[in-house]
Amino acid sequence: MRTGKHRRPLLRSAAAVLALVATTGAGLLAGPAPVRAADTVRGLQWYLDTLRIPEAHKLTKGKGVTVAVVDGGVYAAHPDLKGQVLPGTSFSKDVPADGRSDPDRENGHGTKMAGIIAGRGGGSMHQLGIAPEAKILPVALGLPRDWDIAGGIRWAADHGADVINLSVGVTGSDPQITEAVRYALGKGAVLVAAAGNRRVDRAVPLPASIPGVLAVGATGKTGSLWSGSVTGPEVGLVAPGERIIGPVPPPVSPNGYGVTDGTSDATAVVSGIAALVRSRHPDLDAADVVNRLVRTAREQGARGRDPEYGFGSVDVLAALTRSVPKADANPLLTGASPTPPAASDGEDGDDRPAISVGLADNAPIQLGLCLLAVLLVGAVVVVLIVVNRRAARRRVPQAPVGGPPPPPGQTQPGHGPRPYQQHPHQPRPLGQPAAPHPYGQQGPHPYGPAGRPGLPPGDGPAGAPPADPQRR
Known part of the structure; x- marks a missing residue:
C-alpha cells in the first residue's frame, strides 16, 4: 500500500485541478470584466x-x-x-x-x-x-x-x-x-x-x-x-x-x-x-x-x-x-x-x-456545465487514487499468513532470491532475531509531534494579512 506521504502530491494535483475548474466556472458566471466606456x-x-x-x-x-x-x-x-x-x-x-x-x-x-x-x-x-x-x-x-x-x-x-x-x-x-x-x-x-x-x-x-x-x-x-x-x-x-x-x-x-x-x-x-x-x-x-x-x-x-x-x-x-x-x-x-x-x-x-x-439568460446552463466538469474531474481523481493503491499493493512483498517459515536459504515462490521477511503480524519463533522494519529505520514523524505540517510565519491564521474588504 502507498503511505499518505506518497499520496499527497496526487491529492495536491487533484485539488489544484478542482480549484482551477471552480475558478473558471466562477469566471463564466460572473462574465467578462467591463471594458472601457465607449467614447465614440x-x-x-x-x-x-x-x-x-x-x-x-x-x-x-x-x-x-x-x-x-x-x-x-x-x-x-x-x-x-x-x-x-x-x-x-x-x-x-x-x-x-x-x-x-x-x-x-x-x-x-x-x-x-x-x-x-x-x-x-x-x-x-x-x-x-x-x-x-x-x-x-x-x-x-x-x-x-x-x-x-x-x-x-x-x-x-x-x-x-x-x-x-x-x-x-x-x-x-x-x-x-x-x-x-x-x-x-x-x-x-x-x-x-x-x-x-x-x-x-x-x-x-x-x-x-x-x-x-x-x-x-x-x-x-x-x-x-x-x-x-x-x-x-x-x-x-x-x-x-x-x-x-x-x-x-x-x-x-x-x-x-x-x-x-x-x-x-x-x-x-x-x-x-x-x-x-x-x-x-x-x-x-x-x-x-x-x-x-x-x-x-x-x-x-x-x-x-x-x-x-x-x-x-x-x-x-x-x-x-x-x-x-x-x-x-x-x-x-x-x-x-x-x-x-x-x-x-x-x-x-x-x-x-x-x-x-446576454450572460444572465444562460447562466443556469453555464452553472450546470461547471458542476458537471467538477464532478468529472473528481471522478478521475478518485479512479487515479484507487489505481495507484492497487498498484502499490502488488509491488509490496506478501508472505504467507500461516505455516512455518521456509528452510534457511530458500526464497518465497515468485519473489526472487530475496531473503524471507517475517510477516509483521505473525509471531516470531523463539530464539529468532527480529526482522528489520520493511521501510527502514523509523525516524521522527515528518510533520512533527502534532501530526500536521508546521506553518511558517505569515501563512497561517495568526500571520495572515487582513482580508481585502473590496468586492470584486
Missing part, C-alpha cells in the same frame, strides 16, 4: 453588432425605400441627416411647412428617430442608421398639444411612404386614428408603432393597439425585456431599446447626440429593418413584409405569441434571407392566418445564434 458614436451603437447590421449591409442598405417619421419634426440640418430628409409636411405652426425642423428642445424626439432609421454614418463619430440609404419623409406634428396622428398617417400614405414610423401614442380610443390606419394599410404601407413605456402608459396605446399595426416592445442589452416596456396581447415584436444613441438638435445637446431608453427607439430600429426588407424584396407587399418580420423572429418567452415579446426578437438576417411563403393576409389583422417560415435553404438561410443573448 459608433462605439455606443451596441445594437448594430447585436443585430448584425454590418452583415445585413452587405445585402442591402435600404436604397429606394421611403420611411415616413410621424413625429414632432426632423432637424434636417444635422450632419448625419444631410441629404437623407425629403421635403415633408407640417401639422403644426411651430414647424415649417416642409417638416424639416424639430421644435422639441428637451428630447429632439423626431430627429433621433430619423437618425436611428437612416443616419448616413461616415466614421466612428457619426450615426450609422439601420437603413442608411433609405430616405426620411418628415410628417411634423409639432408639440404633443397639436398632435394630429390620424392626419399624419393619411398624409404619409398618400405621399409614397413604404414604411410609417409611429414612435408616438395616445391613450383611449380614437375612431379617426383607427380609420387612418386602415387607410394606410390599404395603400400598402407597413405601419410600425411603439408599444408604450410604463412611466406613461398602462396598456399598449394607439396606434400600436390597432390590428394590422406592428407594435414594438423594447429589450435591454442582455436581450431580455426592458423593464419599462409595456406588455399586452397587441405586442408583435421586440427590439433593442435600452441606451440607444441618436442625433438631436443643438438645443438638446451641444455635441449633437442624445442617449435614451424606450419603445420609441425600438420602433425606429424595426422601421429601419422593415426598410431593409422592402429594399431587398421589392416585390413583396406590406402584408408579406410584416409576415416575414414576425415569422423569422427569434422566439422568446412563451411559445408562440406572448404579451411580453410578441412573436419574438427581430432577426435581421433571417428576415432578409429566409424562405418564407407568401402570406394570405397581414398576420396582425384579426382572423389572419400567419404563414410559418420554411426551413433555411442553405445559401440564403442563417441559423446561427443571435449575439444578443
